[in-house]
Structure formats: structure tokens, C-alpha cells
Amino acid sequence: MKRIITLLFLGIFAFSTAQLPAATPAHGFGLLDAEELQFTYQKLISEFYKKVDAQAVLDGAHDNLIAYLQHEGVADPKVPSLHAVDDSSQNVRELDREVSNAVTAYHSARFTPRDLTYATIAGMLGSVKDRYTVFLTPKEFAALNEGLDGTTFSGTGIVIQSDETTKFITVSNVVPDGPADKAGIQQDDVLYTVDGKTTKGLTIDQASSLLRGKQGTTVTLQVQRDGALLANPISIVRAPIHQLSVYSKMLPNKIGYVALTVFGRDTGAELTTALDRLQTQGARAFVLDLRENGGGYLQAAVQVSSKFIPSGPIVSVESRQSQIDTIEADNDAIPPAPLVVLVNGHTASASEITSGAIQDSGVGTIMGTKTFGKGVVQNVWALPDGSAVKITTARYLTPRNRDINTVGIQPDVVTPENPKPRYGTLGRDDQLQKAVQFLQNKIAQLSSPAPGSQ
Template sequence: MAITKQGIVLGATAAMLTAVAVAAAGIHSPSKAFFQESPKELVDEVWQVIDRSYVDGTFNQIDWRNVRQEYLSKNYTNREDAYKAIRKMLEKLEDPYTRFMDPAEFKSLQVETSGELTGIGIQIAPDEKTKRITVISPMEGTPAAAAGILAKDIVDKVDGKSTKGMDINDVVSLIRGKPGTEVTITVLRNNQQREFRVKRARIEVHPVRYSYQKTPTGGIGYIRLVQFSANAGAEMRNAIKDLESKKVNGYILDLRSNPGGLLFSSVEIAQMWLNEGTIVSTVDRQGQRDLERANSRALTNKPLVVLVDGGSASASEILSGALQDNKRATLVGTKTFGKGLVQSVRPLGDGSGMAVTIAKYFTPKGRDINHAGIAPDIVLELTEKQKQQLVGDRTKVGTPGDPQYDKALSVLNQKIAASRGPRAESVR
């Protein structure tokens, strides 16, 4: 599977409650008019995409050809009937990341490109065990993050309507709305209900934020990456080059609450930190393994500490796993989300689309992090009070008022001192 700049996504295939253009995967589909006249052909097109590309060749232990006969033997009077049938057909795979989107939903899918977003700024997906709609991560600087919604929160109700047993597309439709309007989100956190009234907004997202910070061991670079969008690589490159020009002694890379994004972006950014070694391997249903490696073009070899948490998913796990397995960085925080699947976003002929799981990915040491996540080298859990303090005052993130950052800084200072050798330690 070649990693290109279009169509191959990781975290973004869960529903992102925003509205932007979608990067197409470029498959050949019949004309829109054709599907309007023959909605049964749309059902067959979706079946064929799964038949050709789906990662599990057993199709969740079901006879996929019989499924085709079952759904093509039915009559569909309009596209809406076909849409319902397609969703029922895909449910047989029991894969929350493989899903169908009608034209409006497809236009609203955020595949981590640049641009202005509209929504509350959370990424959600059905939990693979409980099937409950779960927050993968709130995007930093969005209404959801400001309200206090956290990764792993279960979306229990939207405007008082229970989401239990509801399709993710229906939940998305309830949460979306015009900027300036409000929606009430009731979540379950540690089996307790919490209610948030959130105002929808237009959100301009810049994936990278960074700063030069003075420490007892000299200047260090703090870089926060909030999503792996198409322009994340360029912004990361500019940040590292600027901080290198300021002669920093080391770096803290903050991937907390980063839900993922484009696969090529995670590889591109990993190559900025790694001079050699494997970054990630992807395996399709034929067992064909493709490797992505460092290209001897790292921008820095200075000490690095990476912050991760339960909201660090997909592309974040590829990057942190590559840095950990290659012993390039020390990971600090809590276990990551645990999503080790790769999706391709496909447009369909009537303006609808689908996301289909096409491969699994593994860290350089062959770790399958799906469900398991990546365990940090140094675990530091935040208390509920500490989480709320950071949510209430985002200016504390990446400062000594942020306990996980403070720990990362302590670890980085030790790494910097060690890199200078015994003489530097005796002076200190």
C-alpha cells in the first residue's frame, strides 16, 4: 500500500464534528445521474469496494458474496432506501471505522486538511466493545475543549436525546448546527453524568504551536502538535528550524489529545526527528507489508521527550511508537488511545462516500497497538482536579503549571545533562 497525500487517513475517519472539503481517494464511479436512477447500483458499488479493499479477507467471518445477493435482491425506490441498506450491510463487518456517509455527511467529513472548520471540535467513534459513542479527542482551542469535554467521555445524550444504539451519523447530525447556536452534550465519565452546553463556532486550526523556553539547562523548544493535517509537516519543519536557529538544547513534543489524521503526515514528521530506522509498517489483507523508513534527513538529533495521553490516537501513535521503538525519545504521560487501523476515504457516484479499513499498522518493533495503545516510558496520571484546572485555563498547558509538562521538562533536563557528559554534570 503506497502512502500518498490523498485518501489515506487514520484518526480522521471517526466522525469529526466540523465541516470542510474532503480529499478524494480517486476511485472510478458511475455518474451521479446514473445512481439517482438506479440506487441499487450504489449498493453494489459499496459492496465491491469492501470486496476489493477491506482489511479482513474473512469479512468478519461472514459470506460476503451471499451478502451481495441478499442486498441486490431487494428493491430500492429511492436513494434513502439504498443508504439505509448500505449502513445495515456494513454493520455486518462490526468495524466502527468502516462507514457510509450520505452526500451531506461526506462533505462534512474532516480528513485533516487545512482550512476553517465549523462545529464544536470533537472527534467521536463507536467504542468497539461497548458500541457507545465515545470522544476520541476534543480539538485544542475549540468550543468542546473550552467546555471541558475530554477524551474517553461517552456521549450519552445530545439535547436530552439518548444516543444508546444510535448510528454515529445520526449522533453527528444531532450535534452539528449553525455557528452561534448551542447544543447540550451529556457525557458519562467514570460512570457519572456530566452536562455541557456548547456553542457551535467557526474554528481556524493551525496544527503546530511552539515556543522557546528558558530552563536551568538553557533554552528548550516546546512544540504542540494538535492534528496531522496536510500542512502539519510544513508547520513542524518551520518550528524545528526556527528553534534550531535559537540554539535550543532539547525538545518537548506534545501529542496529548491529538486524535490523528493523515498517514503521510505522521511519516513526514517522524522523518524530521529520526535519521535512520523504520517508522511504521502497514499490512493489508493479503499480508503484504509496506515499510516506511527514515530518510537520513532529520532536522535535529537533540534530546527529545514526547507527551502522550488517552487522546493521542492513530497518527499520534505511529509517531510516538516510532520515536520510542527507535530509542529517539522518552514518552511521558498516560497510555495512548489504541487505534492501529488505516482507512481510505472513497467518493461514490452520487456525491456520497465511505471510509473503509484497508490495513493494520505496526510500530518498528512489530507492536500492534490496536486496543492496547502505547504505554509511556514514564507514567504520570493527572487527577480530575488537575485536568479541570488545565481545561479551565489553557494558558497553563506547556508550562510548569502543567504537571505532565513539568515532569517532561525534568526528564529532558536529565537527558540534556547526560548528553553533555561527566564534565557538564560536575559543573552543574
């Protein structure tokens, strides 16, 4: 199953030590543990998009703490039940006391006081029965950030694929202004050899290991272009490459193709660069591919949508207090052109904001299969030890006030997916083929003189 990425706002842990319980936690249960318990409790009670029952929160914390102790080998943990009162500070003190007592009673080499704090926090968040409201360990939070913002590695800036007919490694894309781009590598080039080694029969991982290497080192490529080997090999000096979230290329008949893998920190800027390049090459229509895109940052969704929607609302966000904030387009759209947005069942969250906005505004045609249906927004608060709490804080509505949560977006043109598609490759991607045919007809209609014109 594909990962559905949370539609995110990023929060900052802010805590006043004056709010801490008077008693100083002991026996390994430290000040930071107490802070994180109180912070999580207060954020869940005040920010979750539905009313929260304090007793349910305490029960969730208690039950998950017991479950964790049992999982770690404590046969019959004696942890008293907690009873909520109207005073939130008292409830937090009860949480502190429960974890502190558990640390004292069940000291073990198999787990740390922080592990018990994590189990209690996870139980609190799980009490609201919302799949997107969860605790993230430092490792999980780092993975979320890496998935949204990409990684940096030393390489050439070539995106590769294997040609199933010839078995050679080919260039599916080139990172703009990267080492390969500056050296003259082009989309659809065949990498015949890498440092004298043929690429025929290599896996993607094997070829990637040849192209990557220490920054400042040189790799030499023998390149085949348009069926013929180039007269001279191309040498590329490896440099830091930031993983892209936007990939683009020109399809036949000047149809620009742009695929987004995630709505990350740099996606808006990357899309601007890609569209500028395609427009310079004479693009007359566009395919925006959001298939398998599980979402990301809300602001990135607004930035992406604004490249195609010149003005007006993009999305409305409704909080628990029924306060509705409508976010308008950034007024930096490209000139109008025929547009198809490709979607499928793994198009979710921020991808659905963009799909819904484009559909409601009428600037493009949604094509593919029904989207996932994630219409809620999360805030993520990073905690001081590198962990984080992620809480659903609002739902969102499309410009026409549609709530797509659990419902999804129905395409304007339903197009089934072929078995084992290679997304973005004509001849291996039926949905893309239909999109191109649709746009070719649109281009022909725009090029035809109006009836009665001279």
C-alpha cells in the first residue's frame, strides 16, 4: 500500500517551565519527559478538530502504557487507572505521576524512562481514534521530513531508467542546472558506458552506484543519442544533488509533462523552474501527473495550484470552532493552456487540494480514477528530543465547498490504468496516452479558425 502523507502545517514546541507540576519528577523520569507529556495533552485537548473527552485521553495513555510494559516482558503490571477532572493541570500531574511510578516500579534494561513516556504519549494521541493523529519517534519524524524535503547526495543529476528492449540504461530526466545538465546530457540519451563499463543488463541500483561518488570526482559517459554514439565521451564532475520532487519532459506535439512525487518544501519553486523550461521549449499544453502522490505541505499545494489558477480561492480550512480561512491563489499563474491532471487511488491530501481546485475552477480536466479521499489537515509539533506529535486540526473544503474526506474526487474523464504501467512513458501508460490524445484534440480545436472567419 502506498503511503498517504499528512497534509501538514509545522508547529514549534514552546513551553514555559512555570506551567510544570510543582513536584520534580524522579527516578529517571526527567523534566523533559514531563514537558512533553504536558505539551501533548494540552495540544490534543485544544487543537484536535473534534471535541476531545479528557477521560478517554487518560484511559488511552493508561492502556497503552500497560500494553507496552506487557510487550516488554512485565507479566502483570500494576498501574492504577486515572480519573479525569475539569482541571487540565491536575490531569497532567496524574499522567506525570503514573509514568514516574512505572519507571520506579518496573526499571528494566529492556526499556528506558523515555520509552515509557513515548508509550504514554502514543496512547493519548491514539485515544481520539484518528488514523492521522499519531506520535512520531525521532526516527519516524526524520523519515517524514526526508520524504517531504528530499535528501542530498553526491552525483551527476541524471534520473535513469532501464530500456526493456535494449537493456541499456537511459536518461529519463536531468536535474536542471545540475552537473549532467551543464555537461550537455539530454532526456532520452542512452548511457552506453559509465567509466568504460557497459550499462547493458545493469539494474537501476547498479547503474546508480556507478554514477554516484565522492564530490569533485569525475565520471565519464559514452552516450548514444538518436541512434548514434556521440563522437566524444562526456565527462561530468560529481557535485551535491538535492533530490527533486518535480520531474518534467516534453512529449510529442509540444505537450509538457510534469510529475510531482510529493508536495514538499521546494516543490513550488521546482515546478516554476520546470514550467519555465517547458514554455521556453514551446509547450502548447500540459499534463500534471499527481498519481501516487500522497500529499505534503498545504502551502506547497497552494503554490502548485496557483501556477494554473490565476485568481480566486484554492482551498478553505475549517477548524474545530467552525472558523473558516480561505486561501486565495498567489496570482502568478502561467498563461492559460489546455491542462490534464492525472490522478488515481493514491492521489491524496495536498494532491487532492490541487486536483479539487483545478476541477472547481475549470482551468483543467481531471483524468484517471477516483482519488483517495483525505480531506483533513494535520499540524506537526517537533519536540525537543527529535520526536514529534501529529494532530488533525482541521478539515478542508474545495473552492466549491466540497468536503472530499473519505469520498475522494471523481475524475471528469474516468480512465482505467493498464496492468504494470510505467508512469510517464508513452506506450506503457494508457492513462498518459489518453491524456495526450485529449490534449492533441484541444490543441487542434484552438488552432482551427472559427466558423465564418476569413
